Each structure stands twice: as C-alpha cells, then as structure tokens.
Amino acid sequence: MSINEFDTTGHKCVKMLLKIRARMAELPAGEQLVVISDDPTSIYDLPAWCHLMRHEYVGYESDGSIYRHTLAVTADSARVTAGKVWAPPA
Template structure:
C-alpha cells in the first residue's frame, strides 16, 4: 500500500495562540473562495486542535490530512468540491438551507 505524500500548502492559516473556536472562524473565512483540491496547512497551538480539526473536516466533508512533521503544530486539510456549507459566524453549525420571505 502506498500513501500520497502531502503536497506543500496552497494556503496557510495561522491560528497561533487562538482557541479552536476562533481558529475555525478564521479558517472558514480564509478558505471560503478556495477551489476544491486546495491543500491548507493550519498552524494551531490550541491543545484541542488535534480533536477539533478532524471533527470539523468530517462534519463539512473536507479531507483531514493529519498532523504534519516539523517543530510547529501544523495540520493538513484538502478542500473538497462537495463540502457542506457552515454559518459564517458559527462554522461548527450547518448553514441554513431555508430562506425566509
């Protein structure tokens, strides 16, 4: 079995010093116009990041690539075309699909 090497980042999101809630807000904003296939490296120092990032990726449908080797806490994500939208103010909640008239 072979594994694909993780590509260099197309986009880096620096969440140094941020709690995961704020990190996800920043991440969602910075990837909002990025195309599918974009590899994002997320710098995250919050101890909850190794749990929250894969859970968020699973929820929205992006590919979580895992922690990357190196001295900094960096995690890889590959954006997918079929990702589910989330609320801009709460990226852990699905975007509303209904409209009010």
C-alpha cells in the same frame, strides 16, 4: 493544486474554527490549507470539524507545541455563509 498556509496561533477552538471556515470558503476544490496552531486540542477539533464540513483532513505534524494540520477542500465540501456559520447543507 496549491498549498496555502494559515497561522492561527494564539487562537483557541471556536475562534480558530471561525477563521479557518472563512479561509476555506475562499478556496476552490482541490486546494489545501496548512493550518498552523498552538492549540493542543486542535488534533481532535480539526479532524471532527473537517468531517462535519466534508473537507478532507489530510493529517498533522508537530514540532513541540506547534501543530501543522493539512486540510483539503473537496468537491463535496460544505460551503457556508456568514449567516449560517456551522450548518452544512442538507
């Protein structure tokens, strides 16, 4: 397993999630992505999105206004394509 960092500072919810979705799609099961965000709503948005997409939300750390969220790709993670941005498989 390796850990990758992905900086989304300056992006809010929808744009941030689209960027994360594309990055997570590149990672194999077992890999982790540390998402760096300055969006305070990310502490709510990312756990909910991970649940929807069947990724594991490991947790977050905060250093003032910067949040470091750790997400993990699971064997059951939804793999979506650009044509189906939010729809996980049935």
